[in-house]
Amino acid sequence: MKILKFGGSSVGTPERISSIIDLVTDSNRYGPGEVRGVVVSAFQGVTDTLIKLAHLAAQGDDTYKVSLQALEKRHLEAIDVLVPVAHRSSVLANAKVTLNELGDLLQGITLVSECSPRTLDLIMSFGERLSAFIVSEAFISRGVDAEMLDARAIVWTNEAFGNARPNKEETESATKAYFASHPKLQIITGFIGSSHTELTTTLGRGGSDYTASIVGAALRADEIEIWTDVDGMLTADPRKVPKAFPIPEITFEEAMELCHFGAKVIYPPTMQPAIDAHIPLIIKNTLKPDSLGTRIVENAATLPYPITGISSISNIALVRLEGSGMVGVAGTAARLFKALAAARINIILITQASSEHTICCAIDPSSIESARAAIGEEFGLEIQAGMISPLVVEEDLAIVSIVGERMRQTPGISARIFTALGSNAINVVAVAQGSSELNVSAVISNEDETKALNALHDEFFSNRAKTINLWIIGTGLIGGTLLTQLESQREVLRDALAIDLQLRGLANSRKMVLAKESDDALDFTIELSDSSPALILSDLIDHIHAANLPNCVFVDCTASEEVPQHYAKLLRKNIAVVTPNKRGISAGIDLYNQIISTAQERRTPFLHETCVGAALPVLSTLRDLVRSGDQVYRIEAVLSGTLSFIFNSLDEGRSFSDAVREAKQLGYTEPDPRDDLSGADVARKVLILARNAGLPFEESQVTINPILPPEASTWSVDEFMERLPTLNAHFEAQVNQAREHGKRLFFGALIDCVERRAEIGLRAVPLNHPFCALSGSDNIVAFSTRRYTPNALVVKGPGAGAEVTAAGVFADIIRIAS
Ligand code: ADP
Ligand code: ASP
Ligand code: MG
Numbered sequence: 001m002k003i004l005k006f007g008g009s010s011v012g013t014p015e016r017i018s019s020i021i022d023l024v025t026d027s028n029r030y031g032p033g034e035v036r037g038v039v040v041s042a043f044q045g046v047t048d049t050l051i052k053l054a055h056l057a058a059q060g061d062d063t064y065k066v067s068l069q070a071l072e073k074r075h076l077e078a079i080d081v082l083v084p085v086a087h088r089s090s091v092l093a094n095a096k097v098t099l100n101e102l103g104d105l106l107q108g109i110t111l112v113s114e115c116s117p118r119t120l121d122l123i124m125s126f127g128e129r130l131s132a133f134i135v136s137e138a139f140i141s142r143g144v145d146a147e148m149l150d151a152r153a154i155v156w157t158n159e160a161f162g163n164a165r166p167n168k169e170e171t172e173s174a175t176k177a178y179f180a181s182h183p184k185l186q187i188i189t190g191f192i193g194s195s196h197t198e199l200t201t202t203l204g205r206g207g208s209d210y211t212a213s214i215v216g217a218a219l220r221a222d223e224i225e226i227w228t229d230v231d232g233m234l235t236a237d238p239r240k241v242p243k244a245f246p247i248p249e250i251t252f253e254e255a256m257e258l259c260h261f262g263a264k265v266i267y268p269p270t271m272q273p274a275i276d277a278h279i280p281l282i283i284k285n286t287l288k289p290d291s292l293g294t295r296i297v298e299n300a301a302t303l304p305y306p307i308t309g310i311s312s313i314s315n316i317a318l319v320r321l322e323g324s325g326m327v328g329v330a331g332t333a334a335r336l337f338k339a340l341a342a343a344r345i346n347i348i349l350i351t352q353a354s355s356e357h358t359i360c361c362a363i364d365p366s367s368i369e370s371a372r373a374a375i376g377e378e379f380g381l382e383i384q385a386g387m388i389s390p391l392v393v394e395e396d397l398a399i400v401s402i403v404g405e406r407m408r409q410t411p412g413i414s415a416r417i418f419t420a421l422g423s424n425a426i427n428v429v430a431v432a433q434g435s436s437e438l439n440v441s442a443v444i445s446n447e448d449e450t451k452a453l454n455a456l457h458d459e460f461f462s463n464r465a466k467t468i469n470l471w472i473i474g475t476g477l478i479g480g481t482l483l484t485q486l487e488s489q490r491e492v493l494r495d496a497l498a499i500d501l502q503l504r505g506l507a508n509s510r511k512m513v514l515a516k517e518s519d520d521a522l523d524f525t526i527e528l529s530d531s532s533p534a535l536i537l538s539d540l541i542d543h544i545h546a547a548n549l550p551n552c553v554f555v556d557c558t559a560s561e562e563v564p565q566h567y568a569k570l571l572r573k574n575i576a577v578v579t580p581n582k583r584g585i586s587a588g589i590d591l592y593n594q595i596i597s598t599a600q601e602r603r604t605p606f607l608h609e610t611c612v613g614a615a616l617p618v619l620s621t622l623r624d625l626v627r628s629g630d631q632v633y634r635i636e637a638v639l640s641g642t643l644s645f646i647f648n649s650l651d652e653g654r655s656f657s658d659a660v661r662e663a664k665q666l667g668y669t670e671p672d673p674r675d676d677l678s679g680a681d682v683a684r685k686v687l688i689l690a691r692n693a694g695l696p697f698e699e700s701q702v703t704i705n706p707i708l709p710p711e712a713s714t715w716s717v718d719e720f721m722e723r724l725p726t727l728n729a730h731f732e733a734q735v736n737q738a739r740e741h742g743k744r745l746f747f748g749a750l751i752d753c754v755e756r757r758a759e760i761g762l763r764a765v766p767l768n769h770p771f772c773a774l775s776g777s778d779n780i781v782a783f784s785t786r787r788y789t790p791n792a793l794v795v796k797g798p799g800a801g802a803e804v805t806a807a808g809v810f811a812d813i814i815r816i817a818s
Helices: 015-022 046-058 064-082 085-112 117-141 168-181 207-218 252-261 268-276 333-341 364-378 380-385 405-409 413-422 447-462 477-497 537-545 563-572 589-601 617-627 641-651 656-665 680-692 711-716 717-740 803-816
Strands: 001-007 035-040 146-149 185-189 192-195 200-202 225-230 250-251 279-285 294-297 310-323 348-354 358-363 392-402 426-433 438-444 464-473 499-507 513-514 552-556 576-578 632-638 701-706 743-752 755-768 778-785 793-798
Touching: 001 207, 015 064, 035 207, 046 064, 046 085, 046 117, 046 513, 064 085, 064 117, 085 117, 117 146, 117 185, 117 192, 117 200, 168 207, 185 207, 207 225, 207 268, 250 252, 252 268, 252 294, 252 310, 252 711, 252 717, 310 447, 333 348, 333 358, 333 364, 348 426, 348 438, 358 364, 358 447, 364 380, 364 392, 364 563, 392 447, 392 743, 413 438, 426 803, 438 447, 438 743, 447 464, 464 477, 464 537, 464 803, 477 499, 477 589, 477 803, 499 537, 499 803, 513 537, 537 552, 537 563, 552 743, 552 803, 576 803, 589 717, 617 632, 617 680, 617 778, 617 793, 632 680, 641 656, 641 717, 641 743, 641 778, 656 717, 680 701, 680 743, 680 755, 711 717, 717 743, 717 755
Parallel strands: 001 035, 001 225, 035 185, 146 185, 225 279, 250 294, 464 499, 464 552, 552 576, 701 755
Antiparallel strands: 192 200, 279 294, 310 358, 310 392, 348 358, 392 438, 426 438, 499 513, 632 743, 632 778, 743 755, 778 793
16 A cells, blocks of 8 residues: 655646646556555645745735735636536635635735734645645546545644644544545645644645655555655755766665755655654656656665765854853753754754864754844853853855765765865865764855765766866867867767766857856857857956856966966866966966965866977976976976977978978968077976976076077068078078088977076087987977986977877866866
C-alpha cells in the first residue's frame, strides 16, 4: 500500500493534474487499490498569494481584491477543464462557496486591520482545500472511486500556528479509523491540521510532504512517494548547481541534514514519521515518471564520492555573543539557547570558539530584533557590567553545508572544503561541524553562495567534469587560433580529462560579447561583429567580478598595454590569468611586482609561459631551477624566431632585403618588421626572463646593440621596405666577415645573473656552437647554473607562430584546470 504526495508544481495547471491522474491510474505502475491516499499541495504559488492577500487586507489595501479575483479565476478555470459539463455546475458551486468564505475572511481582516498567525493559518488552508477538492473531482470525473479528505479531520496538532506539530497518537488513531471507514481513494489536503479547539493550523511551509509521511506512517504504508519537479534528491539544488545529479539512495539522517540546511526538495520533519515506522520515502519526478528518483532509507547504498550532497541557505544572519564574562562560566550557552527558544527563534547553526569567549548562532534575519531583545533581557546584568558585549549582528550571509555519512571515515574533508573555498576567494565567516560528523557547514557572504556551491560540487564530485569559466580578450592571430583549438578539443577534454571549458565572454580591442546567464556559455565559434556591444575594459573586468563564478580564467591574447593593468584586480579575486602578452610584465617593474605578488598572495595562477619561446617550456624550466634551489649564473638565448629566420636566410646566401620580405610574407614579422629588427621584442623577452630569474630589471637595464643604422628608424614602413636593398651590402659584409673567421651570425641575448647585466645584439660564434644549429624559426635558451655546469641545460624548438603559441596558452589553461 502506498501514499503519494504531489507538490505545488505537480498540480500547477489542469494539464499537470490530468497527467498525475494518468500516473496514479497507470496499471503498469500501481496494482488495484495499491494507492490508498494522494496528498496534494495548493496549486503552485497559491500559498504565497494567500499570504500576500492577508497582508494587503490587514493593511487596508483594497488591491487584494484584484489578486483574489485572479485566484478565483484560476481555480474555476481548472474546474472547467477537468470536470465534464454534466456535473460541472455543482462542482463550481461548491468551489465558489469556499472562495466566498475566503473573501469574507479577508474582508474581516480588513475590518480589524490585523492578521494574527492563527488567522493566517486559516487563510493559508484555503490553498490545499481548494486544490484537494478540485483534484478529487477530477479523479471522479475520470471514473476513479475517489473522494476528498480534509486533513483537519485526521491531523491533530498543537496550536503553534504556522509551524504546528501533530500529536502522534491521536493523529494515528484518527487516521486509521478514518481510512477503515472510507474505502475510496482519498485525495488529502496537505499542510493543514486542526487543534483540539478545532482551530485550523498549518505544519510549516512545505508541510504537505509531512502530511504524506504522517498519513503513510499511521497506515503503515509500504512506501511513501513524494512527487515533485526534479529527478529526486540531487547532490545540490539544480537551480544553483547545473551539474547536480540525482542521488539514487540516501539515509534518513543524511536527507534530514541536507534538508535542514536548505535542500528544500523535502520538508525536514517529514523524515521522522517515516523513520519511526521504518517506511522508505521515495522522491520522484512528475515530469519524468520513469526516472529512478531517490530512495530515502535506513541503510543506503554508497556513492563513489566522499560526501553525499551539498546544500545551502541564503540570507541568514549571524548573532554573536562575546565577552570575558563567558569564559569558564558553565551554562552560558544553555541560557542563550533557552532565551532564543523562549522567543521562538529558530537556530539554524551554532558555533562556539574553543576559548569559550564567543558563541555564534545563525538565525533568520526576520528574528534579529526579537533575538536582540531576548538576549538583552537574559544577559542584561553581564552586559551592564561590561563582562559581555552587546550582541553583534552580521547580515547578508549564507550557509553552505557538506553532508555525508562517509565523512566520518574520510580524513581531510575539511581541508578540501577550505581549499576549494579559499582558492575561489570565498571568505569563511564561521564554521560548524555537527558532532555526528555528518556535516560541515560554513557561513559565507550571501553573494558567494552560488560560487561556493559550484566550487564544492566540482571538488567533491570531481570525476564529473570540472567547469572552467573562461573569458578571452584578443581575437587576432593567437586568440583566433586558440578559439579554434578550444572548439576542436572540447569533447576530448570533457571525456578524457573531465574538464568542461565554458566561454563566458569574448572581446577584442573594440567589441565584446558576454554570456547572458551565469550558467550559459558562448560558442567557441562566436564572432564579434559591428553590432556587438563596445568594449569598455573596466566594465568587462567588473562583469567578471560580478559573475562571481568558481574556477575562472582570464586569457589575454592582446598586445595591449592597458589590459595587464587589470591583472592584479582579477588575481585578487582568485581569477587566474593566462597570457602570451609581453607588454604588461615587461613594462615597469612595479606593475610586474604587483601582478606576481598578488598571484602569490592569493595563490592564484598567473601563467605567462608563452611570453618567451611560445610553447617551449622556457619559463617553467627556469622557475623549476630557481624553486629547487639551483643558482642561475647565465642565460644565453636566441629568442626571436623572426631574426633566426632572417639570419639563417643570409647564411644561405640570400640578400637581407629578400630575407626580410620573405619573412614578412610568411607572417613571421610584426606588421612593421623594424619591431623585430630593432630588438625591442627580444628586449621584452629578456626582461621577462631576467625577472623570472630574480633580477628586478627595468627596461633601461637591457642593453640593445642595434643592427639597423640609426636613420632606418626615421623612415615610414613603406619607405623602409623600399630601401631595404640599401642595407644589403652592410649585412653581406658582416656575414662574410664572420664566415672568414669560421663563424656564423645570430641575434642573441645574454643575461649574466652574477654580474647582473643583460645585453642583446648580433654575435658571431664558431660553427660548432649549438646556437649555429638552429633552423627555421627555432628559439634556443641555454641555462648555465650551479648544477648545469659546464654543460648548460638547453631548451630548443620552434619559438614563434600562432599555432604553437596558442597551443602553449591552451596548455596553461589546462594546467590551471587540473
Ligand atoms: P514541491 O512543490 O513539489 O513540494 P519544492 O519546490 O518544495 O517542490 O521542492 C522541489 C525543489 O527543491 C526543486 O525544484 C529544487 O529546485 C529544490 N531543491 C533544493 N535542493 C535540492 C536538492 N538537493 N535536490 C533536489 N531539489 C532540490
Ligand atoms: N502549500 C504549502 C506551501 O507552499 C505546503 C506545500 O506546498 O508543501 O508551503
Ligand atoms: Mg515542497
